[in-house]
Amino acid sequence: MRAIDIRQSPDTRERILDAAESLFVEYGFEATSMRQITGRAGVNLASINYHFGAKEALIQEVFRRRLTWLNRERLNALERFEKEAKGAPLKPHQIVEAFFGVSLRMAADTEQGGHTFMRLLGRTYTEPSAFVRQFLADEYAAVVPRFKQALFRSLPDVPPEEILWRFHFMLGAMSYAIAGTDALQLVAEYELDEKDPGALARRLMPFLLGGLRAPLAEAPAKPREKGPRRAV
Numbered sequence: 001m002r003a004i005d006i007r008q009s010p011d012t013r014e015r016i017l018d019a020a021e022s023l024f025v026e027y028g029f030e031a032t033s034m035r036q037i038t039g040r041a042g043v044n045l046a047s048i049n050y051h052f053g054a055k056e057a058l059i060q061e062v063f064r065r066r067l068t069w070l071n072r073e074r075l076n077a078l079e080r081f082e083k084e085a086k087g088a089p090l091k092p093h094q095i096v097e098a099f100f101g102v103s104l105r106m107a108a109d110t111e112q113g114g115h116t117f118m119r120l121l122g123r124t125y126t127e128p129s130a131f132v133r134q135f136l137a138d139e140y141a142a143v144v145p146r147f148k149q150a151l152f153r154s155l156p157d158v159p160p161e162e163i164l165w166r167f168h169f170m171l172g173a174m175s176y177a178i179a180g181t182d183a184l185q186l187v188a189e190y191e192l193d194e195k196d197p198g199a200l201a202r203r204l205m206p207f208l209l210g211g212l213r214a215p216l217a218e219a220p221a222k223p224r225e226k227g228p229r230r231a232v
Contacts, residue, residue: 012051013051015041016043016047016048016058017065019041020062021113021120023036023037024123025119028127029127029129030129034048034055059132059135063132063135064139067136068139070103071142073102074099074103074143075146078090078147078150081095081098090154092154092155092209092212092213095147096208097205098147100174100204101205103118103174104201104204106118107178107200107201118178121175122174122175122179151163151167151212155212155213158216162216169211170212173204173207173211177204
């Protein structure tokens, strides 16, 4: 009897990654079973073991195949702006464009899987997973420090801690917006049917930039300390 070639066709690996990616978006990392992945990809478990081994390695590859490109494009965009600036601090809108603009263009890609991946990436902010968070931290190690320094130089009058908080809020806003308009339907008075995939960027980018450049909030006044009562 001829042995079965578990490698199957050249696109088997990509089918597995596509299936896992979409299922992770739907059900999360923990709730998605290997049986679900094999069923959607049309492969057997031996194929997943051959290409990826353990489930953790499969999760890493799902992120790595698109995140590597995304982070490279972010850095390329930042470096182009820095070259044009010739040593001067970048404008806030340039930094926002380099980091978030690239992400939103990827999210607008509904043909090659960019939209699905960005939804998955956003899910990591709302579904804590120590394993995934640590992996993403390693993948972002060469990217986030570059953008942090660019932001610190661009906004010298804003405390670094405040900039980090605002960047955190911006990440959350983008992730929530990419997740879909389901929550928006709760407050809308009519059905929202967005056909233009680029419309999200046109709406969200000014919002992100406005939050980044917002005036500093005044700290609440400290209560006056009461001195010792005088004897009457």
